[in-house]
Amino acid sequence: MDPKRELTSVDLAALVQELGTYEGAKVDKAYLYGDDLVRLKMRDFDRGRLELLLEVGEVKRAHTVSPERVPDAPGRPPQFAMMLRNRLSGADFAGVEQYEFDRILEFVFEREDGTTRIIVELFGQGNVAVTDGEYEVIDCLETVRLKSRTVVPGSRYEFPDTRTNPLTVSREAFDREMDDSDTDVVRTLATQLNFGGLYAEELCTRAGVEKGLDIADATEDDYRRVYEAIERLALDIRNGNFEPRIYREEGDEDDGNEGAGDAADGPVVDVTPFPLEEHERQDLLAEPTDSFLAALDDYFFELALEDEEEVDPTDQKPDFEAEIAKHKRIIEQQEGAIEGFEQQAEAQRENAELLYANYGLVDDILSTIQEARAQDRSWDEIEERFAEGAERGIEAAEAVVDVDGSEGTVTVEIDGERIDLFAHDGVEQNADRLYTEAKRIEEKKEGALAAIEDTREDLKAVERRKERWEAEDGAPDEGEDDGEDEDRDWLALSSVPIRENEPWYDRFRWFHTSDDFLVIGGRNADQNEELVKKYLERGDRVLHTQAHGGPVTVVKATDPSEASSGDIEIPESSIEEAAQFAVSYSSVWKDGRYAGDVYAVDSDQVSKTPESGEYLEKGGFAVRGDRTYYDDTPVGVAVGIQCEPWTRVIGGPPSAIEGQAETTIEIEPGRYAQGDAAKRIYRRFRERFEDESFVRKIASPDRIQHFMPPGGSRIAEE
Template identity: 40%
Template sequence: MKCCCSILCFWCFFMKERMTSVDVAAIEGELAGFVDARVEKSYQLTENEVLIKLYHHEHGKANLLVVAGERIHFTEYPRPAPERPPDFPMVLRKHTKGGVITDVRQYDFDRIVEIDIERGGEVMTLVAELFGEGNVILTSDGEIIAPLKRKSFKDRRIKRGDRYEYPPSKENPLELDQQEFEGVLLESDSDVVRTIATKLNIGGTYAEEICLRAGVDKNMDIESVGDDEVGRLYDALSEISSAIKTGEIKPQVVKDDGKVDVVPLRLEIYSDLTTEDYSSFNTALDEFFSKDEIRELEEEKRSKYREKLEGLKGRKHGQVSTAEQYMEEYHEGIEKGDLIYAYFNQLKEILSTVRGALDSYSWPEIKEKFEKAREKDIESANLVNEINENQGVIVVELDGKEVEIDITKSVEKNAQETYEQAKKMKRKSKGARKAAEKTQELIDEFKQKDIDEFASREIPQRKVRKKDVWYDKFRWFHSSDGYLVIGGRNASQNEEIVKKYMEDHDLFFHTQMEGAPAVVIKSEGREIPRRTKEEAAVFAASNSNAWKKFYSADVYCVSPNQVTKSPESGEFVKKGSFVIRGDREYFNNTPLEHSVGVKIDDETRVIGGPPSSMDKHAEYKVDLKPGDLDRMKAAEEIRNIFLEKARAEDRELIKKIAKPDEIDRFIPPGEVTVDAGKT
C-alpha cells in the first residue's frame, strides 16, 4: 500500500473508532432533517449506547443511536434492548416521550451534539458528548435532569441537579478568516501538519488533507511558511469548510484490506485506497460502525451456539459412559453371584470356620490359622485372600475374580444381595440411557435451528427501506455504469415507454424477432458507455421470446428520432411495435443470461438484470439460464438460496423483501435453470 502520510498516518492502518469534530459538523444537517420528529421511546442498550425511536411525518420511523464518547447517527441495525431497562432511559421516557424535536446543533465545533425537545411548553436539551469517555445528559434550562454517567472533572461536574457546564471552548476552523488562520499558525512552534491538527481542532486526517491539497510540505516548520503557503493552506481549509457548511458532502467508506475510515468528503489522502460511496453520511457511519458490531455479536452468538452444542454433546457422552459403566457393574455382579453359588460348599465351610473360631480366638489368631491351613493346601483356605474384620467381610478369589463375602450373612444371602445390587446397576444403566436419548433429542432439535438462525436471534436486523419509483411497473435494471434501463412487460407498456419516457439522448433497443420488449437506456444527458449498451442488449434479448427458444438473439439499438409509429404506405404497425428508420447498431448473438438479486443499501429491494450489473448492485444474486423449471418454483428456490447464503443480520430482511411473487417479477418470461452456485 502506498502510504499517504508519515508522522500522523496511524489511521491508514487502524480502523476509525469515533467521530471527529468535522464528522459532527457534517452530520449536523442530516440530523436536523428530523426537526419536528416526535420522540416515541428511549432505550439504553449497553453501558454507553442510547437509542431513541423517532417518528417524522415525512421520513417515517427512525432509530437515533448515541454511543457516548464515540458517535451519533441513525441506524438500520437497532440492537435488542434489555428486558429490564436501567434508570436513565426511564427518566428519558418520563420527560421526553411524545415530545417534538425543535433543533439539532453542534456546540462550538466540538464533539458535542445538542437536541432540543419540546413537550408541554417545556424545552429540554439532550446533550451527546462524543469525546473522551463520553456522556448523554438530559438538561432543562441548563440544569441537569439526568446523566447517563455521573462524572467529576477538574473544571466541571456532571451530576443531577447541577448546572451543566461545557468543556473549555476550542478554535472553530470553519469560521476563521485568513488573517485569523494565519494568527493561529504563527502562535505555534511545531510543524505545519501538527499545528493544523491540534491548534485548529481539526484532527490529523484533515490536517494531512489540507497539506496535500495545498501542496505544502507537512513537515515544514511553521516559521518557514511564507504568505503563499499560508494562502494555499487557507484555501484548502476553505474548500473543506464550504462543503461541510453547504451540505455538499460526498460520504465514503475507505477500505484497505478491511475498513479504514468513514468520511463525509472525498479525500485526496485516500486516493490510492478503495472507497465506497454513500448517499448520506448517516448511512455511511451506520454501515461502517454498526456492521462490525454485528459481526462481533454474530461471532459471539455463534460461539455460544457451539459452546451449547458441545455442552450437550459432552453431557450425552457422560451419560452414555455412565450407562456403560453401570452395565459393566451389572454383568460383573451377575458373574459374582454365579461364582458364589459355584463355590457354595467352600464358602459355607469358610464362614462356618470363622464364626466358630470367633468364640475362642482373636482376629489375628484366626488369620494365622488360615495361613497355616493354606500352607497345608486346604482348598477352602486357599480361596481366602484377605480377612477385613473392620468391614466384616472376607475377600475370596473365585476363578481369578475377587468377591467380598459378608461374614454375618449366609452364602445364599450373600449371593442374593450380589444379584440385587447387579439388578440395581442395570436399572441405573437404563436410566442413564434414557437420559442420553433425551439429550440426543435436544441435540437434534438444537441442530435443526441452524447456527445462523441461532446467531441471528439477538443480532440487530436491518430494517426494510423500499422507496417507490416510477419505473417499478416496468422491467428495469441499473447498468454497471449507473444508467437506468427500462423495458416493457407488454405491448401497452412498450407504447408507454416510447411515447412518454424516451427522450432525445436516450437509446432504444429491440431484438430482430417479434415478442420482445421495447428497451430504453435513460441517458440523463450523458454519453452512454459501451458496457451499458452491451448490458441493455443482454436485457432485451433475455426478456424476449428468444428465452423460451433457448438460443441467443440479435439485438439492435437506434436513437429516439429513428423510432416512429408512422408506417410507409400499405404498412400496418401493431400495438407495441414500431417502425425503425436509418442505420442500426447491432449486437449479434447476444447471450441469454439473467440474474436476480437483493440490493441492500440506502433502500432494500429485489432487483434483476444482466449478471454483470447484478455483480455491481446486488448484495446477493442468483444466475439464471433458459431451462425447464417453472417460474414460481424457481422463485421459491431463489429465495431459499438467498436465505441460505445471507449473513445473519440480513436474513430477516430477505425473508420480508424477497417473497416468491416479488422475485417472479424479475425472472425472464419463460422457464429457467437456477445456478445455485452463483451468489
C-alpha cells in the first residue's frame, strides 16, 4: 500500500478544529525552504513555542511539529520569507478555516496595521498565496492563470469554483446528487460528494451498503443509511470527537529494526482523525495518539525517514512515455481552454453589438424598469407587467426572459442570444461592460498562452532527458568513473553532492570573467558607496553606464586579502565582459533596451571628493581624467548551475558563465516579472537534472532571482 502524501478534505476539516485552539499565538518569524515549504515560528502563551509547517510540493500537509524536528533555518532568507516576516512579525494568529470542503486552508493573522491571510492550496501542484484583508494577492509561490481562476500578485485572489460540501448537505440535496449519478454508490460518494476514494469506501462500510451497488439499483433505505453515516461523521468533526490513528503495515520479524518499536511494525501508510474499518479489514496496524496534530507530526516525520532509506528510483529507467503523454494531454487541455477564451470573448463582443443594433428595443426595456422603480414598483410587479405585455404581443416585453430583483438585472433574448443587463444602467453602459468583459477574457487567454509555452518547454525537456538516457544506456555506472569531477555527467547523476560556500562578495552582484577575474557590482546606492570606499584598490578597473541607475562595477585585480601591487594587467576580454555586466544590470535592461554605452577608468581616477561647488549623491563618485568608452554594448545575461568546485547558482555575461556552469539559460529583456521569470528558469533546471531534489536545494527561484537584472525578462530562446 502506497503511503499517504497528501491530506484529504476530511483530514483538513479535523485539523481546523485542533488548530483553532492556538488562536492568539504570536508570530515570531517566517521561513521558506526550497520552493514549497513554509515554516511559521510562533509563541503560544499557554504552551510555549509553536512551529507550523505548510508544505505544498510532492508532499502536501499543514500541521504543527515538535521544535526538535524543525529543519535548520536556510542560510539566506528568500524574498518570499522576508515579505512574510515584514507582514507577520508580532501578528496574532486569528484563526484558520477550510474553504467549503475543498483542500484549501485560510490562515488569518491580525496586526494593528492590518490583516494578512495565508491561503494554502493542498491540491494539484499546490500553492501558498499571501493576501491582505481584502484578498488582494501580495505574493504567491506559484502564479496561476487558468480559464477558471487567476492567482497573481496584485490581483484579487480567486478561489476555485465551489463544490458540494457533504458535511453540510441537506437530505434533499444529497438525494439529488445521488440521483444525478450514472455510476455506483462508492464512486458517487468519492466524486459527486467529494469524499475521495478512502472515505467513500469507509462510509459504505459504516452504512452497510455494497460499494459496487449501482445507483439505479440503490433503494431509499440505502440512501438513508449512507446519509446517516455522513451525518455521524460530520457531527464527530464539528464536536472534535477524534480518535487519531497512525496506520502502518506489518514488518518482517527479522528485519533487524531494533530500538524502533516492535519488530513487526512496518512502514507508515496512513494517518487519520478516526479509526477506519477499511484499514482494519486490510490488517493494518493501528497506533493511537493523543491528538490529530501529534499524529500528523509523527506520521510525516517517519515518512520522511523512510523516503531517505528507500533506493533512489532514478536508478531505474523513468517512465518517459507516461511523462510525455501527460504533458501532451495538458497541452491539449490548454489549447481547448485558449479556444474557449477566444469564443467567450467573441460572444461578449457580439452581444455588445447586438445591443447597439437593437438600441431602441433595449432602451425601451431599461427605461420601463427605471421608470417603474422610480414609482416604487416592486420587482415582482415589473415582472408581471412584462408578462402581460408579452401576452399582448408587445415586442419589448416579448424580449424579456427573466427579471432578477435581488441582482437588479433583466435578461433579454435578441436574435436567439440571451444577454444579462443591469437595469439601472443605459444601453451604452451595458454594452461597455460586455466589451470590458471581452477584454478581460482576452487577458486570461494571454496568461493561458504563456502557460502552454511552459508546458511545451516541459515536454521538450522530458524528450531531451529521454534522448540522453537512451544515448547513455549501457554506459558505465556513475560509481565506476576515475574520480575526476570534470568527467562526470552532473545532469545524469541520481544524487549530486552539495558543496556550498558563501564568499564575502555574495551579497553584491558578481561573476568571474572567462579569465577568472572577479567582477562585483552594487545592488543599490549603499553598496555602490561601500564598493568605492572599502573594496576599490590599486590596479582595479571601474566601469559604469552612461545611463543613470547602473551599478558601480569593479573588476578586481586581486582579492582584498592579497597585497595589491598594481602591476597586474586585466585582459581586454574581461573588461568587455564587465561592460556587458554593467549595462545588463542597469536601467537599460529595465527600460527594455538591448544595448547601452559604458565607460571604464582606472581605480585612481575615481574619488569620493567632488569638485569645488559640486555635490555627490550617495553611491555617486567623481571621475577625473580620460575614459575608455564601450559604445552600444549589448545586454546579455545567463543564469547557470555550477557543480564544481561549489554547487551554486551563478549568473552574468553568457561568455563567462557558460564555461563555468554545468548548464545555463540565457535571458533577455521581456514581459515577465522578475519573480515569474525566475520560476520559469527554475522549472527548466529541474527538468535538466535527474536529481531534482538537488535543484530544489541549491537553485530555488529566489536564488535564481538573485542573479537576474531588475525589470522584466524572458528566456532568450522563447
